[in-house]
Amino acid sequence: MPDKTTGSDATGARKRPPRAAFAGARADRPLRVVPDPAPAPEPSGSPYDIESIVKLLVRTLRIAGSAAGLSGDDLDRRITKALAFLRRRITGEYEVDDFGFDQEFTDEVWLPLLRPLYKRWFRVEVRGIENLPLEGGALVVSNHSGTVPVDGLMVQVAIHDETPGHRYARALGADLVFQSPVLGDLARKSGSTLAANADAERLLRAGELVFVCPEGFKGVGKPFGERYRLQRFGRGGFVSAALRTGVPIIPCSIVGAEEIFPLLGNAKSLARLFGFPYFPLTPTFPWLGPLGLLPLPSKWIIEFGAPIPTDSFEPAAADDPMLVFDLTDQVRETIQQTLYSLLLQRRSVFW
Secondary structure, three states: OOEOOOOEOOOOOEOOOOHHHHHHHHHOOOOOOOOOOOOOOOOOOOOOOHHHHHHHHHHHHHHHHHHOOOOHHHHHHHHHHHHHHHHHHHHOOOOOOOOOOOHHHHHHHHHHHHHHHHHHHOOOEEEOHHHOOOOOOEEEEEOOOOOOOOHHHHHHHHHHHHOOOOOOEEEEEOHHHHHOHHHHHHHHHOOOEEOOHHHHHHHHHOOOEEEEOOOOHHHHOOOHHHOOOOOOOOOOHHHHHHHHHOOOEEEEEEEOHHHOOOOOEEOHHHHHHHOOOOOEEOOOOOOOHHHHHOOOOOOOEEEEOOOEOOOOOOHHHHHOHHHHHHHHHHHHHHHHHHHHHHHHHOOOOOO
16 A cells, blocks of 8 residues: 555655656746856956057156157157167167177167266266277277276276277176176176187287276275275286287276275175175275265276387287286386376366
């Protein structure tokens, strides 16, 4: 007998209701319609897409140009030139020579960054620019000073901006410069290379103006009490390079660089810790923190002396130690005497 309370038969199996019962129950319930998913919204312009970046850059350049007193067509030309430069940097459409020299970077970025220091801060006065050849190789040899080697940078600007053909100074730098990740890359891009005779001779044979400071770190890091006294000029490697290539040697004397960071002491333990040749203690650094890195605005004079010819010697003369020593001493003495003369002519350190 079926169990009326549970709806199961005698075997205990639950009876299944007729299909019509379910159909009737669902007929009383309204159908629910599920809508199709809404389409994804169109992506809006990202603040980091190329078009937005270019617009932001143009706006920034316009603001900077207006602050510098530029307007109209001149400002538009400069913006167009800056954007074209940026495009070439991104796409890699620019040239460097075998030493890494990037002429476009030097003209458009490096020299413009240095010119405010050259013209307004140090107010550099250049003498004897006519002693630099208009073309062909020459070796410019200078004194070195200032605690931080800013003098080499100012000579680069002087040679480029003051020579009629806007020549480039290809400086020879110490190993430490090129071991620094950022500084080394900037040095190569702006025309510097390692101070090695092989590189110097290649550049001189290619007709470049090569610039060298034989005193090295001994000159840059000397105490303020020894200012304008030349240190030893090494073994005369620069003279050997000039003799082998037959180019003239042009003495260069710089007055003013000694006063930008007067070196009062040397923290040797910190120098060893950081791997520096010296760690300067000046009236402003490190006592004033980052502000102590600001150079004092001394008045500079850069004088290029009369060329010392070497083309009358055979290339083999570069292996004669006595000749190399005599020429090295002649160059050093010329620079030293010129420094003394310029110091007597200088009215004041700062004007």
